[in-house]
Amino acid sequence: MYEFIYSRPATVVEAEALLDPNGDATALSGGQTLLPVLRARLASPSRVVDVARLSELKGIRIEGDRIVIGAAETHAAVSNNPLVIEALPALARLAGGIGDPQVRNRGTIGGSIANNDPAACYPSAALALDAVIVTTRRSVGAAEFFTGLYGTVLEPGELVTAVSFPRCRRAAYVKFPNPASRFALIGVFAAKTSGGTRIAITGAGYGVFRWREAEERLESGGSTSDLESAALPEDAFTSDLHGSAEYRMNLARVVTAQAIGEIDV
Numbered sequence: 001m002y003e004f005i006y007s008r009p010a011t012v013v014e015a016e017a018l019l020d021p022n023g024d025a026t027a028l029s030g031g032q033t034l035l036p037v038l039r040a041r042l043a044s045p046s047r048v049v050d051v052a053r054l055s056e057l058k059g060i061r062i063e064g065d066r067i068v069i070g071a072a073e074t075h076a077a078v079s080n081n082p083l084v085i086e087a088l089p090a091l092a093r094l095a096g097g098i099g100d101p102q103v104r105n106r107g108t109i110g111g112s113i114a115n116n117d118p119a120a121c122y123p124s125a126a127l128a129l130d131a132v133i134v135t136t137r138r139s140v141g142a143a144e145f146f147t148g149l150y151g152t153v154l155e156p157g158e159l160v161t162a163v164s165f166p167r168c169r170r171a172a173y174v175k176f177p178n179p180a181s182r183f184a185l186i187g188v189f190a191a192k193t194s195g196g197t198r199i200a201i202t203g204a205g206y207g208v209f210r211w212r213e214a215e216e217r218l219e220s221g222g223s224t225s226d227l228e229s230a231a232l233p234e235d236a237f238t239s240d241l242h243g244s245a246e247y248r249m250n251l252a253r254v255v256t257a258q259a260i261g262e263i264d265v
């Protein structure tokens with residue numbers, strides 16, 4: 001680890017001031033991604049700004065037909081929260097399946113969404129459900145927020161403050177986990193929303209995306225057996241030591257059928 005200054009501001013305004021867009025300070029939330037990066041000397045910020053205990057980034061509340069989750073809420077808190085379990089049970093189950101107990105008790109939804117790891121679970125729920133990412137500067141729909149491999153529209157110094165999801169009880173997340181890390185080798189969030197059937201895939205390699213052809217087939221009355229011949233965007237899948245692109249594409253079909261089956265029961 002390179003040396004850095006550790007700061008723990010008391011408010012979001014103080015945090016923003018420390019995260020000067022012209023500097024190289026970085027936000028720290030649960031540290032489950034950032035600390036290994038720092039430990040491996042893959043980043044060398046001069047200042048680390050700890051936002052994990054900011055009360056303004058905490059809280060889970062219902063707002064009309066939406067559930068709003070503060071960015072600093074841990075995966076464990078999301079998975080055990082009665083409001084989430086009632087309004088969006090698939091999200092509670094998704095959060096309860098992330099990593100291991102240590103990761104779930106430190107890692108946060110804001111850190112995960114901001115990091116946009118191509119194998120992370122939350123981005124698939126956000127994209128499938130048209131979640132709104134609330135930041136210190138604006139509110140952005142998930143389709144616009146995620147811009148590819150580890151990419152988001154966040155600008156230097158901009159913090160995620162909350163994620164707002166529509167209530168949806170007809171949804172399911174199924175993950176085929178990497179047995180070592182529990183990250184998704186393929187993860188599928190499927191939902192029946194007022195806008196139609198939504199399928200978002202994570203773990204393919206280059207970042208979360210919607211499987212439009214499968215959505216269209218299911219919307220027009222097709223069954224899960226129709227997914228076997230539905231075209232997948234081949235350039236979204238990658239090969240690495242965990243599996244080939246071909247293997248991941250097959251998994252995407254199988255896991256999507258499982259997720260749809262979980263909704264329909």
Ligand SMILES: Cc1cc2nc3c(=O)[nH]c(=O)nc-3n(C[C@H](O)[C@H](O)[C@H](O)COP(=O)(O)OP(=O)(O)OC[C@H]3O[C@@H](n4cnc5c(N)ncnc54)[C@H](O)[C@@H]3O)c2cc1C
Pocket residue numbers: 026027028029030031032033034035051071072097098099100103106107108109110111112114115117119120121122154158159160161181182183184
């Ligand atoms: C062993 C292991 C297994 C894991 N398994 C899974 C899994 O199965 N599924 C899954 O989805 N994830 C998994 N993860 C990742 C985990 O969910 C992390 O919690 C998550 O990626 C990052 O969240 P964090 O709060 O720890 O963020 P941090 O590590 O603190 O930060 C990550 C990045 O986000 C930025 N950031 C943090 N908070 C904010 C904010 N509020 N606004 C703007 N930027 C911010 C930081 O500057 C940093 O760049 C795993 C991690 C580990 C170590």
